[in-house]
Amino acid sequence: MTLPVLNLPLLNPKRPKPYIKVKQFRRWLIGLPVGDPQKSSQIVLQQLKILNQSRYPYSERSQLLDALRANIRQLLLSLKQPLLRAQLPLSDEHKITAQLIQNLLVEMAYGYKLIANDLMEKNSRKENDQLLLREAIYLSIQYLARSVVESYLVYASPQYDVWRELHQLYRYAEDEHIQNEPIDDPYPDYALPIQYTIDLAYKRIVLLSLSAPYHLMQNEAEDIYYLVSAWTSVCEIAELEKKHISDQYGVDFATDMSPRFIPDNLEWEPVDGRVIDISEVKARLNNHTAKILRYNVDSEDFLDEETPNSLKERQQRDMLLRLTDAWNSSFVRATDREDRGAKLRIALGLNACHFYCSNKAAFTPEMDELRLISSNENKQTTVFANIYRDALHKDRLHENSAYPISPWQQHNISNTGLAISCDDNCNDMNIKVGEVVSYLFESKTGLRWKIGIIRWLHINEDSSIDMGIMSLSHSAVPIAVKAVDGLGKGTDYFRSLLVPKQVSISQLRSLIVPAMLYDIGTVLSVNMKTKIFYIKLSKLIISSGNVAMFEFEILKNPPVDFSKSI
Numbered sequence: 001m002t003l004p005v006l007n008l009p010l011l012n013p014k015r016p017k018p019y020i021k022v023k024q025f026r027r028w029l030i031g032l033p034v035g036d037p038q039k040s041s042q043i044v045l046q047q048l049k050i051l052n053q054s055r056y057p058y059s060e061r062s063q064l065l066d067a068l069r070a071n072i073r074q075l076l077l078s079l080k081q082p083l084l085r086a087q088l089p090l091s092d093e094h095k096i097t098a099q100l101i102q103n104l105l106v107e108m109a110y111g112y113k114l115i116a117n118d119l120m121e122k123n124s125r126k127e128n129d130q131l132l133l134r135e136a137i138y139l140s141i142q143y144l145a146r147s148v149v150e151s152y153l154v155y156a157s158p159q160y161d162v163w164r165e166l167h168q169l170y171r172y173a174e175d176e177h178i179q180n181e182p183i184d185d186p187y188p189d190y191a192l193p194i195q196y197t198i199d200l201a202y203k204r205i206v207l208l209s210l211s212a213p214y215h216l217m218q219n220e221a222e223d224i225y226y227l228v229s230a231w232t233s234v235c236e237i238a239e240l241e242k243k244h245i246s247d248q249y250g251v252d253f254a255t256d257m258s259p260r261f262i263p264d265n266l267e268w269e270p271v272d273g274r275v276i277d278i279s280e281v282k283a284r285l286n287n288h289t290a291k292i293l294r295y296n297v298d299s300e301d302f303l304d305e306e307t308p309n310s311l312k313e314r315q316q317r318d319m320l321l322r323l324t325d326a327w328n329s330s331f332v333r334a335t336d337r338e339d340r341g342a343k344l345r346i347a348l349g350l351n352a353c354h355f356y357c358s359n360k361a362a363f364t365p366e367m368d369e370l371r372l373i374s375s376n377e378n379k380q381t382t383v384f385a386n387i388y389r390d391a392l393h394k395d396r397l398h399e400n401s402a403y404p405i406s407p408w409q410q411h412n413i414s415n416t417g418l419a420i421s422c423d424d425n426c427n428d429m430n431i432k433v434g435e436v437v438s439y440l441f442e443s444k445t446g447l448r449w450k451i452g453i454i455r456w457l458h459i460n461e462d463s464s465i466d467m468g469i470m471s472l473s474h475s476a477v478p479i480a481v482k483a484v485d486g487l488g489k490g491t492d493y494f495r496s497l498l499v500p501k502q503v504s505i506s507q508l509r510s511l512i513v514p515a516m517l518y519d520i521g522t523v524l525s526v527n528m529k530t531k532i533f534y535i536k537l538s539k540l541i542i543s544s545g546n547v548a549m550f551e552f553e554i555l556k557n558p559p560v561d562f563s564k565s566i
Contacts, residue, residue, distance in 0.1 A: 004168035016054035037078035109143035145205035203232035234280035249276035352403035358478035365480030365493035366391035434544025486522035
């Protein structure tokens with residue numbers, strides 16, 4: 001049997017000085033600085049590097065690392081907190097934190113790989129050695145997989161050679177038929193009501209990689225990583241029956257490449273290939289999503305008209321729908337892309353899109369509404385003065401023209417989107433997958449801003465950014481909306497975009513609004529400065545953590561009579 005070739009630290013040939021005992025190590029851990037995770041992490045990282053470069057018997061190394069696991073888990077949780085809502089690309093301070101997290105994970109993986117390597121070379125049949133080997137492989141995969149997750153969370157590429165090591169360790173476990181043997185893990189990174197196995201540790205990172213992680217909203221990669229844990233047992237990885245596969249998921253255990261969808265037009269010739277069957281995983285996801293949506297799969301109908309009301313419920317629903325879309329997509333480009341280089345300018349976010357689509361006009365929805373619905377006959381001096389003052393105050397809250405435009409370089413374009421990159425002036429932007437953008441080609445005349453949404457994001461080591469934009473509309477009408485009935489009722493006006501003509505002729509006119517404020521059934525007042533009309537949201541087209549896009553129906557009769565209040 002071919003043993004895995006693992007990346008291991010160089011060991012000092014001499015006996016380590018001082019020779020650390022487990023009890024000493026535990027006492028040392030208790031003395032770490034309390035309340036300063038950065039300082040504690042640096043101290044632990046330095047000590048971990050010394051341990052990994054020193055020669056210890058595998059049994060003692062295992063005890064030392066096991067003593068450290070609970071501290072590592074807590075340090076990682078503390079370090080991650082400021083990164084959860086960090087702007088992308090990361091600031092220099094946040095980059096240091098992200099790198100510290102990676103270093104801790106890599107060193108922990110080093111430690112357990114050293115144990116696994118010693119035991120694989122020894123090939124001992126002793127029961128205790130066999131148990132220790134399974135645990136070492138499981139924890140090596142665990143920390144390597146966690147390193148991949150952390151990379152996905154900041155839209156970066158995984159560490160070099162991590163995927164190859166993951167494949168090699170799993171293949172060894174598969175050859176030894178130990179991948180489904182239960183592991184006693186007292187310090188899991190996430191508590192699960194199922195057995196911990198090598199199979200679980202490997203397959204859940206496989207399923208995450210197949211969920212198009214660079215297309216996910218910020219921080220969703222971690223949620224999906226744990227969500228799919230319950231379905232790893234029905235994810236099948238089998239040897240290839242034939243050399244070429246098409247329109248299936250596959251992985252080459254001999255490469256440093258993640259598992260991927262293999263389309264019919266790709267010449268895939270793996271050295272050590274496997275086919276991945278996630279059909280039953282998809283079925284379980286569909287059933288899980290149906291429960292959230294209160295949808296009957298057999299009758300293809302909704303059980304009731306209720307929609308999730310809490311923000312958390314709607315966020316979970318939208319994440320599941322995105323995951324369903326990722327796993328049910330064909331992964332074959334429906335339209336041809338044309339390589340074309342051009343410079344363009346991008347405004348980021350719904351407010352910025354509204355600002356430039358309105359040709360930088362002032363946003364005064366309250367005063368516009370007051371002007372439209374008031375008349376000389378019903379203006380009572382005192383009442384009107386109070387309403388006027390309130391409207392003026394609310395509109396002043398929207399006095400903002402600080403919406404920067406950034407320069408980007410286009411690489412290719414199709415009828416449905418374009419791929420662009422930014423080498424300079426990227427660091428101060430807050431880029432998010434699912435954010436709406438308006439863009440204008442510098443070579444074009446006029447000021448017709450096109451509307452799109454960030455579909456995927458990848459941040460390179462030099463902090464340059466590659467980004468995919470899905471086109472939403474060739475133009476949009478800037479409007480103001482507020483809810484008068486349904487979810488969101490009682491909130492003030494928000495900048496929004498009316499999309500009268502879309503890229504896809506199959507879609508009706510629609511509305512782009514801030515995320516999570518409204519839902520299907522909400523009645524909105526639409527303020528166009530010169531007129532007000534009312535709509536009812538009828539269909540959710542797009543939902544991200546930043547914006548939502550709805551189709552709507554126009555109401556013939558206003559749901560409220562504003563004139564009585566003037």
